[in-house]
Amino acid sequence: MKHAILALALLLTPLAVMAAGGHGPKLEDANIDLKDQASLQRGAKYYVNYCQGCHSLKYMRYKRMAQDLGIPEDELRENLLFGDAAPTDMMTTALKPADGEAWFGTEIPDLTLVTRWRSPDWVYSYLKSYYVDDSRPYGVNNLVFPDVGMPHPFAHLQGVQAPVYAGGHGEEDGGHVIDVKLVEPGQLTPTEYDVMVRDLTNFLTYVGEPYKLERRQLGLYVLLFLGLMFILAFYMKREFWKDIH
16 A cells, blocks of 8 residues: 555656646746737737748638637738738748748747647747847747747847846856846837737637637536526425425
8 A cells, every 4th residue: 555655646746846837937927818809909910920921820711810800801901911812811821841940940830729738828928038148049048948949039129138047147157047137128118018929929829719718608608507407406306305305
């Protein structure tokens, strides 16, 4: 019995460590709101203008996105469609996988499900955590995703961030990066940049599960129905068994 308990404890220890968040930096709360249609529309604009050149949303159609987010078709065609793309097309990119591997050392990931296999908090924190690192190919690294292979897509908006080392010691002294600090302002203030990144994260969260709000509402209806049926079943049981008890 003691050996069985010990074996179970050893199996559960890694899970407990992961749940405690002992690995990697603490993620910031993205505080997304899928009911905020204006935020979702701004996020769609940021994705198309800054991300779609490399990253696709191959499971989402332009027309479906526009309908869900309340974007008229004329505005969709004018502001969110480029080249020969049509509203019925999937939101893909012209970048070939081979080019991505040649330029960045890896195939460029599709972002349709990024907030589901990472998390909205991860994406939000990642986009805020770039810092200068001359040892990297593009001169930047990331606190949330160390040794990142992607350049900072919003560097001109956020500005330049420097690493903050544990104990105040640099990497050459054995220190490790624990935070970042803004040393050169960008076109946006820190508050404005936070709002922009939150809008983009909000949009990517919607893309990962477009039916999320409907699913939650349907789940509420199901729970209310089950609660009502429980009450009816309870009183029917009392009525049927009253003579036996």
